[in-house]
Amino acid sequence: MTNAEVARVFTRIAVMLEMQGQNPFRVRAYREGARVIESLAEPVAAMAAEEGRIEALRGIGKDLAAKIRDIVTTGTTELYDELQKTIPAEVVALTELQGLGPKRVKTLLDTLGIRNRDDLEAAAKAGRLRELPGFGEKVEQNVLKALAVASRGSGRMLLAAAWPVAETLVAHLKAVHGVKQVEAAGSLRRRKESVGDLDIVVTGGSSEAVMEAFVTHAYVADVLGRGETKSSVRLGNGLQVDVRHVPAGAFGAALLYFTGSKEHNIELRKIALEQGMSLNEYALTKGDTVVAARTEADIYAALGLAWVPPELREMVGEIEQARDGMLPRLIEPGDLVADLHMHTDRTDGHESIETMVRAVAERGYAYCAITDHSRAAGGGGFDEARVRQSVDEIAAVRRKFPKLEILHGLEVDILGDGALDMTDAGLQLLDWVLVSIHSRFDQPAADATRRVLAAIEHPAVRAMAHPTARLIGGRPGAQFDVERVFERAAALGVAMEINAQPDRLDLRDTHARLARAKGCRFVIDTDAHSIPQLDHMRFGVFVARRAGLTKADVLNTLPIARFREAIRAPGAAHGKAPAKAPARAKPAVKPKAAKAKAVKQTR
DNA sequence: GCCGTTTTCGGCCCGACTGTTTTCAGTCG
Numbered sequence: 001m002t003n004a005e006v007a008r009v010f011t012r013i014a015v016m017l018e019m020q021g022q023n024p025f026r027v028r029a030y031r032e033g034a035r036v037i038e039s040l041a042e043p044v045a046a047m048a049a050e051e052g053r054i055e056a057l058r059g060i061g062k063d064l065a066a067k068i069r070d071i072v073t074t075g076t077t078e079l080y081d082e083l084q085k086t087i088p089a090e091v092v093a094l095t096e097l098q099g100l101g102p103k104r105v106k107t108l109l110d111t112l113g114i115r116n117r118d119d120l121e122a123a124a125k126a127g128r129l130r131e132l133p134g135f136g137e138k139v140e141q142n143v144l145k146a147l148a149v150a151s152r153g154s155g156r157m158l159l160a161a162a163w164p165v166a167e168t169l170v171a172h173l174k175a176v177h178g179v180k181q182v183e184a185a186g187s188l189r190r191r192k193e194s195v196g197d198l199d200i201v202v203t204g205g206s207s208e209a210v211m212e213a214f215v216t217h218a219y220v221a222d223v224l225g226r227g228e229t230k231s232s233v234r235l236g237n238g239l240q241v242d243v244r245h246v247p248a249g250a251f252g253a254a255l256l257y258f259t260g261s262k263e264h265n266i267e268l269r270k271i272a273l274e275q276g277m278s279l280n281e282y283a284l285t286k287g288d289t290v291v292a293a294r295t296e297a298d299i300y301a302a303l304g305l306a307w308v309p310p311e312l313r314e315m316v317g318e319i320e321q322a323r324d325g326m327l328p329r330l331i332e333p334g335d336l337v338a339d340l341h342m343h344t345d346r347t348d349g350h351e352s353i354e355t356m357v358r359a360v361a362e363r364g365y366a367y368c369a370i371t372d373h374s375r376a377a378g379g380g381g382f383d384e385a386r387v388r389q390s391v392d393e394i395a396a397v398r399r400k401f402p403k404l405e406i407l408h409g410l411e412v413d414i415l416g417d418g419a420l421d422m423t424d425a426g427l428q429l430l431d432w433v434l435v436s437i438h439s440r441f442d443q444p445a446a447d448a449t450r451r452v453l454a455a456i457e458h459p460a461v462r463a464m465a466h467p468t469a470r471l472i473g474g475r476p477g478a479q480f481d482v483e484r485v486f487e488r489a490a491a492l493g494v495a496m497e498i499n500a501q502p503d504r505l506d507l508r509d510t511h512a513r514l515a516r517a518k519g520c521r522f523v524i525d526t527d528a529h530s531i532p533q534l535d536h537m538r539f540g541v542f543v544a545r546r547a548g549l550t551k552a553d554v555l556n557t558l559p560i561a562r563f564r565e566a567i568r569a570p571g572a573a574h575g576k577a578p579a580k581a582p583a584r585a586k587p588a589v590k591p592k593a594a595k596a597k598a599v600k601q602t603r
Numbered sequence: 604g605c606c607g608t609t610t611t612c613g614g615c616c617c618g619a620c621t622g623t624t625t626t627c628a629g630t631c632g
Contacts, residue, residue: 025615029604061605099621101630136623186632199632227620232631242632244619262616262632269616274609280617 001072002476003037003044009071009080010034010064012092016083018102032059035263037068039314041514042483045072058315090116097146099139107132121147145222149238156194157239158472160502160539163188165239166198169217173202173243176213180204181251185258189310191542193472193505197240199258203248214243250282252295257281264313271303271319279303311545316513330545331524331554333538338556338563340369341411341434341465341497341525342534346390347372348379350530353397357406359531367405367560369432370394371465374421376413377438384426391429405560407432411465416440418454420461427460434497436465438603441478448480456485456494462567463523464489466499466506471603473503482511483518490519493568495555498524498547500540501533512547521566522554 014030017023036059037044047053048069055065070077087109094105094117108114111132112123120143123129129140166184173182179202183189186199202210211231215223224232224240232242246254257265258281265279272279277286283293284302292298297307305322309330312318321327343349344356351359353370360368372390373381382390387410394408409432413421420427420435427433435455443451456464467485470477489496496515499506504527507515512522524540526533544554551557555566 023604026604028615032605059605063604099630103629134623134628138622142621197632225620230619232620257618258632260632266616273616278616282618 001045001075003040006044006068006071007034007038009076010037010067012089013080013083015092015095015102016087019087019106020083029059029061029064032263033064033068036060039316039510041510044068048072088115094120097143097150099142099146104134104139107134117147117150149234156196156473157237158194158502159188159192159542160536161237162195162198162239165219165235165237166200169198169200169214169219169241172217173200173210173213176205176209178205179210180248183255185255186260189259190261190313191311191546193508193543195239197242200241200243201251201254201258202243202245203251205245207245210243210245214241244281246282248294250293252297252299253279253283253293254281256296256299259310259313261314263315264308264318267315267319268299268303271305275303277302309545311542312548314546316548328548328550331541331549331551331557333541335551335554335557336524336537336541337366337559338368339363339365339526339528339534339537340407340409340432340463340523340556341371341499342368342528343372343411344370346393347377347381348529353393354400356528356531356534357397357401357404359534361401361404363534365404367407367563369407369409370397371409371411371432371434373438374410374412376415376421377411381413382410382422382426384423387422387426387429409434411436412461413438414451414455416443416451418451420455420458424460427458430460433460433462434465435461435463436467437469437478441469441475443478445479445481448478449484452478452480452485453488456489456492461492461494463495463497465497465525466501466504466527467496468506468508468511470506470508471503472505477506482514486515486518486520489515490521493521495523495567496520498522498540498543500524500526500536500538500543502536502539505539505543507543507547509543509546512543512549516547516549516553522549523556524554525556 010030011034014027014034017030018027036057044054054060054068055062067077067079091105091109094100095102108120112128114120114123124140124143127140129135129143130137166188170182170184173179181203183201184198185201186197187195188198207228211226214231215226215233219235220233221236222234224234229246230242230244232240234240244254244258269279272284277284277291283290284299285291292302300307300322306325306327308318308322308327311330318327339360342356344353345351349356357368373379375381375383391408394406398406408430410422410430411434414435414437415421416439455461468477486496496507498512522544524537524544526536528534555563558566
């Protein structure tokens with residue numbers, strides 16, 4: 001049982017209880033429980049095995065804790081089974097459609113016996129929805145639209161994909177006559193790895209002009225709603241965008257409100273109430289008096305809090321830190337002076353070493369590492385002989401770029417049993433060894449844990465690249481015990497990478513936060529396979545910021561000399577020189593003279 | 604169902620928009 005699966009049971013219970021018209025606060029408790037479980041860095045199943053551990057979580061009481069234990073051991077809980085007798089799970093799934101909530105879905109089930117999307121589509125097309133209480137022709141049409149949208153995909157978009165869209169729309173709205181401030185809020189501003197929709201806050205100009213400019217933009221495929229202060233559209237790429245037009249004096253309150261997270265905002269409202277004030281999207285008020293509204297910082301200050309960077313507004317302890325003046329000074333993109341993971345056309349990259357290095361130099365970095373693949377990753381990956389050959393290749397490039405330090409690196413595959421896909425002799429020729437998983441992602445957790453622990457134990461290893469190997473929306477990644485791996489990596493001095501590829505972002509934010517708590521140090525790298533990908537670095541920094549990381553946590557913020565001192569020395573934590581283990585059986589394969597063009601990027 | 608310098612009961616965030624209504628429920632964020 002993964003955390004996501006346990007959370008889904010709670011979410012479904014919440015929907016079912018709501019359909020039954022139960023106490024809304026009881027409903028909320030299940031939703032809150034689902035959120036808490038989903039945001040955990042550790043498997044909730046493991047936590048549930050320890051007494052009192054899950055009860056200590058805010059929002060999880062005795063009752064929910066017992067249900068979590070039921071679910072992780074048996075896959076379900078009595079209440080869920082009981083509810084499913086009257087409301088099948090497939091009916092619950094209908095509430096995921098835009099415009100259909102628990103009440104309407106309940107009506108559909110009770111009056112027309114609609115149980116799934118097929119039933120719903122047939123009924124809507126036959127014009128039978130419009131007859132129902134609370135429905136009408138418009139709702140019927142919106143249901144058909146929602147079904148069409150749902151059949152197109154998950155609805156969430158990678159941050160890196162939404163980013164340029166947001167930039168374009170913000171610039172478009174800034175150009176409207178009289179407009180003063182435009183800012184993208186929501187999960188994009190919090191730099192979440194994927195965004196469900198886009199929220200843009202605007203001040204100045206006339207509401208009419210702003211909304212007109214917005215809904216007529218070329219990206220807009222469908223106008224979902226248009227009002228004085230709020231309009232919603234769906235873009236051609238499926239992304240929903242909301243624009244809010246607010247008075248200039250309320251910009252801070254609106255930005256705060258629409259940036260979220262919802263849970264962070266709820267906490268701020270509670271704090272306001274405790275102090276006899278009230279917070280909404282227009283202002284922080286005391287009675288009829290506005291206390292603060294113009295900037296976020298004003299509002300936080302009036303609540304006795306330091307301004308919280310949006311990336312931390314996830315109820316991960318930021319409220320307490322803001323109150324105590326203990327918020328971390330988060331790492332900035334400009335703090336990074338090196339990129340230590342990239343590929344060239346010698347394996348699955350698109351550019352020559354020289355071209356890549358020139359692009360790195362143009363980006364102002366002080367040093368970099370060239371890290372092509374080892375053999376197991378395919379795509380012409382390196383064996384020991386190829387590593388020997390590359391010593392001269394690297395030396396030649398170093399002569400051409402004397403101002404840039406170039407580390408001779410390799411991304412070495414961790415084989416299924418934890419052995420490294422390179423001989424010790426080959427490893428000793430390198431000055432930057434990354435290890436990573438590119439195969440057997442579905443190993444049982446115990447095997448995967450042993451595999452990773454064995455790999456990082458090797459004294460040549462400096463860092464673990466994209467540690468879990470997950471792909472956002474595509475692959476869950478290896479299921480090893482992250483806590484144990486982080487503890488051991490911290491002890492060995494093996495850095496954990498935050499990989500900035502937009503669909504990896506691995507470690508993810510919650511894992512990076514846990515790794516930091518365990519004492520790990522980090523590198524943030526692009527894993528670039530082409531020149532444009534070198535510019536993905538910011539997305540890795542965003543993850544680091546969401547994890548609360550500072551400049552001091554990240555090794556590639558250090559000048560090269562200090563970096564060399566800081567990385568794990570050969571044999572570190574072993575109390576001896578690098579093991580002279582017998583070299584692994586050398587593959588009886590000669591370096592390929594010519595390699596097939598246009599190799600597929602190894603994932 | 605959770606929670607507690609307002610504690611073991613009585614609260615629990617709140618407004619906009621839509622569509623169906625004719626004063627408001629449902630949904631969303």
